Amino acid sequence: MRVRALALRILNQLRHDRRTLALMLFAPIFLITLIYFILGGNTAPISIAVVNAPADYLRNLEKYNVIVQRMDASAGSIALERREVVAVVSLLDGKASVAVDGTNPAKVKLALAAIEGAKISAPAVRPDLRSDVRYVYGAEDLSMFDNMGSTLIGFVIFFFVFLVAGISFLQERTTGTLEKLLSMPIRRWEVVVGYVLGFGVFTVLQSLIFSSFCIYVLKVMMVGSFPLVLLTTLLSAIVALTLGILVSTAASNEFQMIQFIPILIIPQVFFSGLFDLPPVIASFGRIMPLYYVADALTQVMLRGGGLADIAVDLSVLLGCAILFMVFNTFLLKKYRRI
Amino acid sequence: MSASSVILLQQVHRSFGKKPILQEIDLEIFPGQIYGLLGPSGCGKTTLVKIVAGILEPASGETYVLNERMPKLSVMRQIGYMAQSDALYTSLTALENMLFFGAMYGMSTAQIKARAEEVMTLVNLAEDRHKPVQAYSGGMRRRLSLAIAILHCPPVLILDEPTVGIDPVLRKSIWQELQELARQGTAILLTTHVMDEADKCHTLAMMREGRLIAKGTSRELQERIGVSGIEEAFIYYGGNAHES
Numbered sequence: 001m002r003v004r005a006l007a008l009r010i011l012n013q014l015r016h017d018r019r020t021l022a023l024m025l026f027a028p029i030f031l032i033t034l035i036y037f038i039l040g041g042n043t044a045p046i047s048i049a050v051v052n053a054p055a056d057y058l059r060n061l062e063k064y065n066v067i068v069q070r071m072d073a074s075a076g077s078i079a080l081e082r083r084e085v086v087a088v089v090s091l092l093d094g095k096a097s098v099a100v101d102g103t104n105p106a107k108v109k110l111a112l113a114a115i116e117g118a119k120i121s122a123p124a125v126r127p128d129l130r131s132d133v134r135y136v137y138g139a140e141d142l143s144m145f146d147n148m149g150s151t152l153i154g155f156v157i158f159f160f161v162f163l164v165a166g167i168s169f170l171q172e173r174t175t176g177t178l179e180k181l182l183s184m185p186i187r188r189w190e191v192v193v194g195y196v197l198g199f200g201v202f203t204v205l206q207s208l209i210f211s212s213f214c215i216y217v218l219k220v221m222m223v224g225s226f227p228l229v230l231l232t233t234l235l236s237a238i239v240a241l242t243l244g245i246l247v248s249t250a251a252s253n254e255f256q257m258i259q260f261i262p263i264l265i266i267p268q269v270f271f272s273g274l275f276d277l278p279p280v281i282a283s284f285g286r287i288m289p290l291y292y293v294a295d296a297l298t299q300v301m302l303r304g305g306g307l308a309d310i311a312v313d314l315s316v317l318l319g320c321a322i323l324f325m326v327f328n329t330f331l332l333k334k335y336r337r338i
Numbered sequence: 339m340s341a342s343s344v345i346l347l348q349q350v351h352r353s354f355g356k357k358p359i360l361q362e363i364d365l366e367i368f369p370g371q372i373y374g375l376l377g378p379s380g381c382g383k384t385t386l387v388k389i390v391a392g393i394l395e396p397a398s399g400e401t402y403v404l405n406e407r408m409p410k411l412s413v414m415r416q417i418g419y420m421a422q423s424d425a426l427y428t429s430l431t432a433l434e435n436m437l438f439f440g441a442m443y444g445m446s447t448a449q450i451k452a453r454a455e456e457v458m459t460l461v462n463l464a465e466d467r468h469k470p471v472q473a474y475s476g477g478m479r480r481r482l483s484l485a486i487a488i489l490h491c492p493p494v495l496i497l498d499e500p501t502v503g504i505d506p507v508l509r510k511s512i513w514q515e516l517q518e519l520a521r522q523g524t525a526i527l528l529t530t531h532v533m534d535e536a537d538k539c540h541t542l543a544m545m546r547e548g549r550l551i552a553k554g555t556s557r558e559l560q561e562r563i564g565v566s567g568i569e570e571a572f573i574y575y576g577g578n579a580h581e582s
Contacts (some may be wrong), residue, residue, distance in 0.1 A: 001444065002441065002442055002444075004441075005438055005441030006438075008438075008440075009438040012430055012434055012438075013427060013429050013430060016430060016470060017429045033512075043399040175423070175425065176421055176425040177427060178424060179421055180419070181415065183391045183392065183419040183421070183441070183444060184391050185411040185414045185444075186442055251452070271339040294419040336393055336409070337395060338409050338410075338411065
C-alpha cells in the first residue's frame, strides 16, 4: 500500500516535470541518432589527387569509394596542403609514389588500401578458385553501428536512468522530504522498493520507445526476438536505477553524485566489449553490470540468441539489482535506525 | 511517571562526536497540553523533537510516546510531525502531496480527500489545492506543511517552528485551531521563537546548550525571576550564565 503510494507519487512527479520527462525519453534517442551518423554505413568518400597513372588504374581506384582528381604535381601538393585531398599519387612502371596527409589515420588507411588495391588487375585470380565466404553471424554489409549498436543501446539507457533516478532520490534528502518520510511509519525497504517500482514502470515505457526507435527507425542489425531485447534493456534500467539510488544515498549532494559517473559509469563502457582489450584487463569486465547487458543484447540482436542463451546474463543483472537494493536498505540506516 | 502522560522523556542524552547536544532531558506531556520549547538557535530543540518523533535515538535515556518505547513504527503512525523545512514535493499539487502523505499513514483515498477539504479550509488554502506547490509562497508552504501534519488526526502533534513566515492574522487562526485540537485531547509539542506564542503554551520549557533549564507556565517562569513579560524571561534564561 505504502509502496504503491510511493511509486504513484514518483510517476506523478515525472508527469509534472516535463523537462525530466523529455530528458529521459528524447535525450537517449538524440544521442543514439548522433552515434548512428558517426558509425553508420555511409562513410564519406575520400579524395585522392592523381598526377600520373594509366586510365584503367583510375577506373580501379574509383571502385574503392574514392573521388579521383587529376592534376599536375604542383597543383597536387597545393591541394594536399589545403586538405582538399588525402593523398597525391603518381604511378611509374607499376610503382606508386604517394604523398599523404597523415593527420587522420583512418582516412590514410583507406587511401593507402585503395591505392594498393587498384594496382592489382581483376582477372589475376581464377574465378573458380575465389574463396567461398559464408556469413554465419552478421552480414556482408554490417556497419560499425550494427556492430556496436546493441551495446550502445544498453549503455545509453543505463546512463540516463542512473542519472535521473540518483538525482531524484538525492533531492528527497536535500529538500527535507526524506526526513519527513522517515518520521512516518514507512519501512526503509518500502522506500527503496517504492522507488524502484515507480521508476521501473517508467523505464518500461522508456525502454520500449528507445529500443523500437533503434530497431525500426535506425534499423540497427536485429535478428533476434524484440521482447528479449526489451527484457534486457529493462533489466539494464533496473540495475542502473538501483545503483543510482544506492550511490545517491552515499553521496551528500548533486555534485558528489556527478562525480560517481567517471568512476562507476564511464569505465564500464570500455569493458563492455566495444573495444578490444588485453585479455587480463578485459576480464575485469566480468564484475561490471554493463558487460552482461552488452553480452545479452549482442547475443539476441546479432546472433539471434534465445532466452536460454542469455539466461546467465539476465540472472547476473537481476542479482545485481537485488544486491544493490538490499545494500541500499542497509545504508538508509544512516538516516533512521528502524 | 504518570500512566496518562502521552510523551515521557527520562534522562535523555545525545551527543554529536564528543560534543553533547542533549543532556539530562526529563519531559512529560499530557493529553490536551500545548508544550512549548523555547531557546536560542542551536540549543538542541530540533534534535529533541526529532527524538520524540522517532527519527533520532538518544545515546542513553528513554523516550516513551503513548506508553511505547520509541522509536516504534506503530507509534509513529499516531504522530503528526512538521519539520523545520517544508518537506513538500514541489512539482506536485497540494492535493497530490496530501494523497501521498495520507497514504503513508494508511488512510484511504476517500478518507484523505474528505479530510483534505477540512484541513485546507483551516489553513486557508482550499482555493489553491490544485496548484503545484512550486507556485506557493513561503507562508503558503508552511501552512500546507501544517495541514499535512494534522491530516491523519494524530493524538500527538510535534511542530518544529510551525509559524515561521506566517502573517499575524493567519497565525492567530492557526493558534485557535491548535487550541481547539488541544481541547479535543491532542498533545502538542512545539518549538518557537515567537514570544506571544510562548505565552499561549500551557507549559514552557526553556532550553539552553542542550539542557532544560526551567519549566513551568509562562507566568511561573516570569514570577520566579521577577520580570514581567516572557521576552525578558527568555533573555534571562537564555542569555546569561544562569543555571537552575
